[in-house]
Amino acid sequence: MKKIAVLGSTGSIGTQTLDIVREHRELKITALAAGSNID
Numbered sequence: 337m338k339k340i341a342v343l344g345s346t347g348s349i350g351t352q353t354l355d356i357v358r359e360h361r362e363l364k365i366t367a368l369a370a371g372s373n374i375d
Contacts, residue, residue: 341367 340357344350345368357363 338363339366340364341369343369344371346370 340353340363342350342353342357342365345354350370354365357365
């Protein structure tokens with residue numbers, strides 16, 4: 337099993353990564369990071 341940390345999990349690339357991990361049982365998310373931009 338491969339362990340993955342996803343930085344920027346709420347962004348476009350992050351959400352696509354989460355979708356891919358859901359489809360591949362050999363992958364496991366061990367850490368998520370999310371933030372926001374304040375303008």
